[in-house]
Amino acid sequence: MSRIVYVNGEYLAEEDAKISVFDRGFLFADAVYEVSAVLKGKLVDNDAHLKRLARSLGELKMTPPATGEEIEAIQMELIRHNSIDEGVIYLQATRGAADRDFAFPKNSIPSLVMFTQKKSLSQNPAADVGITVITVPDIRWKRRDIKTVGLLPASMAKQAALDAGANDAWFVEDGFVNEGSSNNAFIVTHDGKIVTRHLGTEILHGITRKSVMELAKRENLEIEERPFTPEEAAEAREAFSTSASAFVMPVVKIDGHVLGNGVPGPVSEKMRKLYVEMAMKG
Ligand code: PDD
DSSP states (O other): OOOOOETTTEEEEGGGOOTTTTBBBHHHHOOOEEEEEEEETTTSHHHHHHHHHHHHHTTTOOOSSOOHHHHHHHHHHEEETTTTEEEEEEEEEOBOOOSSSSSOOOOOEEEEEEEEOOOOSSOOOHHHHHHHOOOOEEEEEEESOOOOOOOOHHHHHHHHHHHTOEEEEEOOOOOEEESSSEEEEEOOOOOOOOOEEETTSSSSSOOHHHHHHHHHHHHOOOOOEOOOOOOOOOTSSSSEEETTTTEEEEEEEEEEEETTTTTOOOHHHHHHHHHHHHHHOO
């Protein structure tokens, strides 16, 4: 498997793609990232991803490594080089290489790395049966609205879920669910309302979350943006999570409590179908 990846202006075989050991992304997780889905060779919701990237960079006073148009041109080139029909494009921008020092370097040149991953998104066996989640304490930093590569707590949460025989973990703080390890968390109440945590610095402002909420509104489904507890989630009629890499993923068990009949619920299935249809249209 040799992909063509992009590193600072060059398209290279993945074996030849190199980054400095002094890169601050490596030394300090001083880097931000985005993951955009590709369906039928086209980027999904990419303008929103690039807008969030610009915001993440701005919050960290990082120099943008390229303009939005330049980034999109590179994304398209990678899709072409790697014949991606369905999958994701990962992009990472760092503050660049500089001698190790906690202070931001004055004149470092930002790094930009991008690569593709082939992945079946529109057809996903996990979505047919639903996934199981456990809840774990949210030990992440306090600026989760910035999409940084400091992902060790998310990685540990995902591994804790797998070790417990579950598929994913939802982060809980002060008694409320924030979001999933790499997705936004939703429940559906017994009176049919879709509930997801309100935006703030505690969660990532998911692009898929926003699109799914817009689609739900168009269907006249009621949405409540408010905190919910793991107990409310475990008693909910349905639950699902959203992300660029899994779209809408039904959740059928939370902390050992089976939701409904233990199969993906109708609202989750409908939202997944509507999102995939929307994404397919491009
Ligand atoms: N993760 N919350 C967290 C903590 C995330 O890492 C993600 C995305 C989301 C969903 O955001 P969006 O809908 O914009 O993908 C929410 C990506 C997919 C990842 O890290 O691979």
